[in-house]
Amino acid sequence: MPSKLKERKIAIMGYRSVGKSSLSIQFVEGQFVDSYDPTIENTFVKTTKVSNQEYELKLVDTAGQDEYSILPTHYDIHGYVLVYSIASPKSFEIIQIIYDKLLDMTGNVHLPIVLVGNKKDLHMDRVVTQEEGRKLADSWKAVFLEASAKQNECVADIFHTMLMEIEKANNPVPNPGPVTCSIS
Numbered sequence: 332m333p334s335k336l337k338e339r340k341i342a343i344m345g346y347r348s349v350g351k352s353s354l355s356i357q358f359v360e361g362q363f364v365d366s367y368d369p370t371i372e373n374t375f376v377k378t379t380k381v382s383n384q385e386y387e388l389k390l391v392d393t394a395g396q397d398e399y400s401i402l403p404t405h406y407d408i409h410g411y412v413l414v415y416s417i418a419s420p421k422s423f424e425i426i427q428i429i430y431d432k433l434l435d436m437t438g439n440v441h442l443p444i445v446l447v448g449n450k451k452d453l454h455m456d457r458v459v460t461q462e463e464g465r466k467l468a469d470s471w472k473a474v475f476l477e478a479s480a481k482q483n484e485c486v487a488d489i490f491h492t493m494l495m496e497i498e499k500a501n502n503p504v505p506n507p508g509p510v511t512c513s514i515s
């Protein structure tokens with residue numbers, strides 16, 4: 332018997348211009364837009380299936396944050412996708428500040444988080460190594476992925492992994508197995 336549709340809300344956070352909107356649009360609409368249009372706040376909705384469970388996924392694409400930003404408050408967020416660009420050291424610095432603020436804001440010691448190093452297609456401009464990203468995610472006990480919204484690499488994995496992390500947080504069960512794009 333098919334299980335009931337579950338509703339899940341995910342916030343996508345990170346420094347300006349790291350590709351939060353591009354990842355959302357790639358996942359929801361299957362396209363990449365090369366122009367840059369700063370986001371105020373946008374919500375995307377998509378139904379998707381993971382491990383035989385149907386989800387209605389609401390993606391809250393937030394306005395880019397910096398070290399001085401007050402994080403947007405939503406009380407019904409199930410998980411957080413934290414994005415930096417592998418070509419921007421500043422965005423990697425900021426993601427750590429955002430993480431600290433998130434823990435402060437929610438009062439939780441552990442949140443379902445997927446850390447994403449986006450723009451992995453920009454090989455020549457890489458300044459944040461895979462190792463640095465993985466280490467940071469390990470320190471948070473979060474999942475780490477590198478992705479490219481431009482080349483649609485590992486984009487669906489981000490959101491599917493996020494849903495699995497939320498499931499795990501809600502009812503700890505044995506790990507369903509590795510995801511192709513996760514780096515551990």
Ligand SMILES: Nc1nc2c(ncn2[C@@H]2O[C@H](COP(=O)(O)OP(=O)(O)OP(=O)(O)O)[C@@H](O)[C@H]2O)c(=O)[nH]1
Nearest residue numbers: 348349350351352353365369370395450479480481
């Ligand atoms: N090469 C490359 N460029 C990307 C990728 N993802 C996004 N971009 C580009 O980076 C710029 C910023 O992308 P956005 O998706 O608007 O970034 P954002 O994080 O939503 O930006 P804010 O709304 O300011 O927070 C745009 O010019 C995109 O085309 C990627 O994977 N590879």
